[in-house]
Amino acid sequence: MGPELPTEALSDEALLALVARGDEEAFRTLFRRYAGSFLALARRMGLDGAAGEDVVQEAMIRIWERAKEFDPRRGSARAFLLTLGHHAAVDEVRRRAARPVPLEPDPEAEEGFDLPGPGLDEEAHLDRARLHRALKALSPEERRVLETLYYQGYTHQEAARLLDLPLGTLKTRARKALSKLKEVLREP
């Protein structure tokens, strides 16, 4: 039990518990695990260059400040971290109004879900292929709702206007899309 301990061996949950106590080493391990995903998400949401880096910085600061709020009974550490990262990206997109995708909904617009090709490791590639398959199982309307809300960062009121949907329909569609996604992701 010397002072130099490999925090890499710890779960995300244990790392967050240590970050909540101010552990910089645990924080660095989380940075190495998640910062690349935060940057990818920022890029996917249309934030290039310095804006993408700002998202990573903001996401990591939020993790540092809010690690104490993590409660494993309410969800996994991974979901907690990715939610904080996504919220940071959404806030930056809205601040810069930097959405490069045309605001008018395009019925043929499916390219948003053509995920990039294989990355560096096989397991991550399989995860991406699984997500891609799951998204294909949604209706085009459900995919468009996910794209507009999650990847373009619109609020539900803005999205309802853009997609020309009553707010209630948008909410129902978002719930249904997530529920279907969950079912398909669960399939072997």
Added chain:
Amino acid sequence: MSPEEARDLLPLYALGALTPGERQRVEEALKRYPELWPEARALLETASELAAGLPPEPLPEGLEARVLRRIRRVRPSWGRPLLAAAAALLLVALGYGAYFGLSWTLALGEASARVLTLVGPDGAPVGRTVVRGDGEALVVLKAPPPPGRVYQAWGLGKGEPVPLSTFRLPLKTFRLPPEAKALAVSLEPPGGSRRPTEILGLPQP
């Protein structure tokens, strides 16, 4: 915000589609209403796949150092010894997953929990303890006791050490008596003793 209102907004929360004000109100409702947790958990886990499914981007050089500089300004670190102790404790305890449950992971996040190093007569660390605000304590030692001996824990307060139970595994939880603020560990013959025979570790913050 009522639980019903929060439930209605949960999918939009998971998709990041709320305004900052709405987001904050949903987060407050989530803390308050445990009945929302199963649904929130399922939605957040699913939505997070939309981020996890993107191939991670290579990071610009120096970004990690820049982030570290910023967090040091946000909140001072607790200092390395304590942090190393906590990390060590977690690392060792992970080997005894069945004993180290959710509550101890949660306890490390509580301000009332204290992490103490147990130091032997020669000044070398022999283990760690976490003492929660409610008096529950976890002890993690480096190794099992030598053959023919057992460990015994002692509650430390103002008076004599209070004998607690004996144990053989190098990881054990206790409830401290109300007067005890910390605990020590000794080596004893099987069955334990009324007074410590050979002090193995005394607490040092």
